Structures are given as structure tokens and as C-alpha cells.
Amino acid sequence: MTLSLYNTLLRTKEAFAPIDPGHVKLYVCGPTVYDYAHIGNARTFSAFDLLARLLKHLYPKVTYARNITDVDDKIIERSNLSGEPIDSVTARTTAQFHADMDDLGLLRPDIEPRATRHIGDMVAMIETLIEKGFAYAAEGHVLFNVPAMSDYGQLSRRSQDELIAGARVEVAPYKKSPADFVLWKPAKEGEPGWPSPWGSGRPGWHIECSAMTAAHLGEVFDIHGGGLDLIFPHHENEIAQSRCAHGTQVMANVWMHSGFLTIAGDKMSKSLGNFYTVRELLDEYPGEALRLAILSAHYRQPLDFSKDKVEQARAALDKWYGVLDKAKEAGDLPTAEVPAEFLAALMDDLNTPKAISVLYEQVNAYYGADIKGDKAGAADAAARLKAAANLLGFLTQEPKVWLQGDPDAAIEQAIADRLAARKAKNFAEADRIRNDLAAQGVILEDGPKGTTWKRG
Numbered sequence: 529m530t531l532s533l534y535n536t537l538l539r540t541k542e543a544f545a546p547i548d549p550g551h552v553k554l555y556v557c558g559p560t561v562y563d564y565a566h567i568g569n570a571r572t573f574s575a576f577d578l579l580a581r582l583l584k585h586l587y588p589k590v591t592y593a594r595n596i597t598d599v600d601d602k603i604i605e606r607s608n609l610s611g612e613p614i615d616s617v618t619a620r621t622t623a624q625f626h627a628d629m630d631d632l633g634l635l636r637p638d639i640e641p642r643a644t645r646h647i648g649d650m651v652a653m654i655e656t657l658i659e660k661g662f663a664y665a666a667e668g669h670v671l672f673n674v675p676a677m678s679d680y681g682q683l684s685r686r687s688q689d690e691l692i693a694g695a696r697v698e699v700a701p702y703k704k705s706p707a708d709f710v711l712w713k714p715a716k717e718g719e720p721g722w723p724s725p726w727g728s729g730r731p732g733w734h735i736e737c738s739a740m741t742a743a744h745l746g747e748v749f750d751i752h753g754g755g756l757d758l759i760f761p762h763h764e765n766e767i768a769q770s771r772c773a774h775g776t777q778v779m780a781n782v783w784m785h786s787g788f789l790t791i792a793g794d795k796m797s798k799s800l801g802n803f804y805t806v807r808e809l810l811d812e813y814p815g816e817a818l819r820l821a822i823l824s825a826h827y828r829q830p831l832d833f834s835k836d837k838v839e840q841a842r843a844a845l846d847k848w849y850g851v852l853d854k855a856k857e858a859g860d861l862p863t864a865e866v867p868a869e870f871l872a873a874l875m876d877d878l879n880t881p882k883a884i885s886v887l888y889e890q891v892n893a894y895y896g897a898d899i900k901g902d903k904a905g906a907a908d909a910a911a912r913l914k915a916a917a918n919l920l921g922f923l924t925q926e927p928k929v930w931l932q933g934d935p936d937a938a939i940e941q942a943i944a945d946r947l948a949a950r951k952a953k954n955f956a957e958a959d960r961i962r963n964d965l966a967a968q969g970v971i972l973e974d975g976p977k978g979t980t981w982k983r984g
């Protein structure tokens with residue numbers, strides 16, 4: 529089986545060929561820490577968490593780096609508005625980000641470089657770019673000289689003429705060409721600044737990632753990822769800086785981008801009032817259900833997020849944990865391999881909808897075997913379900929904890945058990961379950977469409 533990944537640079541899926549199969553290197557642009565992460569951010573980070581998990585399953589060593597952008601205009605603005613010192617804004621927001629991603633069930637990256645710890649690397653890289661004729665200093669700023677790079681624009685497939693015509697980049701008197709972008713900017717009165725050959729200032733956003741990837745993953749590495757909106761200008765400019773500074777043909781071999789998350793078809797925005805932070809959703813739903821809802825769409829497709837989707841994901845987890853619970857009651861689960869079709873789906877550019885359908889096939893296999901009294905077959909199917917789901921970090925809780933942590937799930941489970949008892953003509957057991965539920969104030973109503981319940 530080969531891993532194939534869609535490479536934005538080539539606009540096609542290709543077989544993944546690591547530079548060193550003994551050590552795969554992945555970099556993902558991380559959050560700018562000035563506010564709570566929103567569910568759109570969670571989508572991008574969940575997609576690359578999935579990639580990191582798959583790579584770790586396939587290769588002996590993987591270094592997954594995801595940075596923290598802790599120097600940025602938005603952070604300074606936030607600090608000015610609230611009066612909270614910058615260091616406190618970034619430390620607090622970073623801690624919140626970690627808590628949110630942990631609760632969603634994401635793996636921590638192996639390396640989490642912070643921009644403010646790499647200012648020296650950034651200054652050195654900017655000096656190299658000036659020396660090589662790819663950058664120039666003007667009025668305390670340093671700018672990347674876009675026309676100096678003949679093949680600028682490969683990732684976003686924009687020509688220099690298009691760029692100049694459509695330049696929405698700030699037009700400033702110190703720029704030689706409208707497409708030139710900032711590598712270093714001077715600190716205004718009261719703003720944080722670091723010493724540099726061009727005076728006290730701070731780096732531009734793009735140079736941060738170029739310096740951090742070089743420091744931690746080398747001049748050329750395997751995979752670079754982020755959300756679709758980062759293709760231009762952020763990733764295009766990272767490529768320009770890194771390739772021109774190091775004299776390399778590529779910065780990373782594979783560029784991967786996750787699709788956008790929308791709400792009822794609209795871009796999420798605070799002004800439209802259709803904005804969810806990860807934290808407020810975590811107050812309402814388990815992280816496991818949120819992440820399953822996110823991964824239920826293919827990572828490159830747009831994902832129209834809704835609370836209904838989270839409810840559906842929660843119902844799926846109820847079923848899956850229900851299978852594990854029943855199987856465990858019948859005895860210890862055997863060891864099982866991850867089903868080949870499940871792995872094949874993920875290796876086909878992270879096809880999670882297909883992979884999830886393979887989980888359902890194990891559920892069907894479990895009930896098919898169970899109904900025939902094939903205990904070994906049922907246990908095997910449950911074990912395969914668990915092995916596959918565990919690869920993505922799902923179904924790692926004790927089934928009882930999941931099932932009982934959610935009162936509604938426990939009721940649905942009891943109703944399913946009662947139905948199974950009735951089918952097996954074990955009416956005493958079916959009555960016992962009904963009486964148990966009644967004792968908890970839950971009243972069952974059997975109708976033509978099955979059993980419904982309400983609290984009495």
C-alpha cells in the first residue's frame with residue numbers, strides 16, 4: 529500500500545516519497561495567540577493531527593512541528609485594547625489553546641517552536657536575503673524584493689504581473705514593487721521591539737515560519753501544511769524566503785491545505801454572529817464527538833459545520849462504544865489488526881468518510897455475528913473496530929465511562945438492550961430493563977416506528 533497525498537504545489541495526488549524514510553518531517557503553521565481558537569482553526573489542526581497519526585503509524589520516526597505565533601500586530605492590538613501585557617496575553621492564550629486541543633483529543637506536536645524564541649534566526653535569515661540581493665532595507669523596514677525571484681508565485685500560480693495588478697498589499701513609499709512584502713518592520717513608540725541591524729523592530733509573519741522550519745526541520749523537509757487561506761500570501765512568501773536564502777529548489781516537497789469550515793454556507797465571522805469557539809462547543813459536547821464531526825468530511829472539501837453534525841457524531845460514538853461495551857461484557861477483546869480497507873482509505877489522501885464507513889462495517893459484522901451466536905466472530909469484529917478507531921485516537925475511553933457519562937446515551941443503550949432481549953424472547957430481561965428505566969423516571973412507548981422515550 530502506498531500513501532498518496534494531494535500536493536497543492538502540483539495540484540495532483542502523488543505517491544508520498546519521504547526524503548529519509550527513517551525520519552519524516554512535517555510542519556504546520558500554528559495559531560496566532562491572541563484569542564480563543566475557533567472551530568475553523570480546530571478543523572485545520574484536526575486534519576493535520578490525523579496526518580501526523582497516520583505518518584506515525586507508517587514510519588519509524590516522525591517529527592511533527594507546529595509553531596506558536598506569539599508576535600503579531602493582532603496581539604499588540606489586543607494588548608493595547610485590554611491593557612493586559614503582551615506576555616500575559618500570549619501565555620494565557622497558549623494555555624487555552626493547549627487545553628482546547630487536548631480536550632478535542634489532538635496529539636501535541638513533537639516540537640512547538642515559539643516565534644519570539646527565534647528572533648535571532650529570523651534576523652540572520654533576513655541578512656542572508658539582503659546579501660544575496662533578494663531583500664532591501666528602507667526606512668527601518670526590510671522588504672523582500674519579489675521581482676528578484678524569477679519563479680515567484682508557483683504555489684498559488686500567480687504571475688508577477690497579476691500580483692502587481694491585484695496587489696492588495698499595502699502600497700508604501702518605501703516599496704520598490706507593489707508585490708514586495710515585509711520581512712522586518714520598525715517598532716513604533718510603545719511597541720515591542722528587538723535590536724537588529726535596521727533598528728529596533730519585529731519580524732513579519734512569513735519570515736517566522738521560514739526561520740523556525742530551518743531551525744527545526746532543515747532547509748528542505750517533507751510536508752508543510754495549513755488552511756487553504758494560507759496558500760497566498762503566507763505560504764508563497766515562506767517559499768520565496770526559504771528558497772532564496774538557502775538556494776534550494778523547494779522548501780518542502782509536499783504542500784497540503786485543509787478546506788474551509790463554514791456555518792450554513794457562510795464564512796464564520798464574529799459580526800455575522802455565526803462564530804463558535806472550540807471552548808464553548810466543548811462546554812456542550814464531548815471533544816471526541818466534535819472531532820469526529822470535523823473528520824466526517826474529507827479534509828480538502830468544505831465542511832459546513834452544524835450542531836446537528838455533532839449530534840450525529842455523538843450518536844455514532846454511542847453505537848461504537850455500545851459494541852465495545854457488549855463485547856467486553858462477553859469477555860476480553862482479542863488482539864486485532866487495523867482492517868486493511870480502513871488503512872487503505874486513509875492512505876488515499878486521508879479519505880476519512882470512507883474510513884468511517886469501514887468502522888460501520890465492523891459494527892454490522894459485530895451484530896451479524898452476535899445474532900448468529902458466533903461469539904468469536906463478534907469479538908473479532910469489536911476488536912477490529914477498536915483497533916481502527918484507536919489509530920485516529922477514537923474509542924480510547926472505557927465504554928462505560930462514555931456511555932454513562934451521557935445520560936441520554938445510557939437510555940438509548942438500555943432501549944437497544946431491551947429490544948435485543950425481546951427478540952431473543954427473554955421477556956423477563958426486557959421487563960427488568962423497562963422497570964429499571966421507569967425507576968429512573970424514564971417512560972418507554974412502543975410504537976410502529978420503534979420505541980421512543982420521555983422523562984415522566
Ligand code: AMP
Pocket residue numbers: 557558559560561567568569570571572754755756757758786787788789790796
Ligand atoms: P490563525 O490563528 O488565524 O493564523 O489560524 C490558524 C489556522 O487555522 C490556519 O491554518 C488557518 O488557515 C486555519 N483557519 C482559520 N479559519 C479557518 C476556517 N474557517 N476553516 C478552516 N481553517 C481555518
Ligand code: ZN
Pocket residue numbers: 556557558737762766
Ligand atoms: Zn507559516
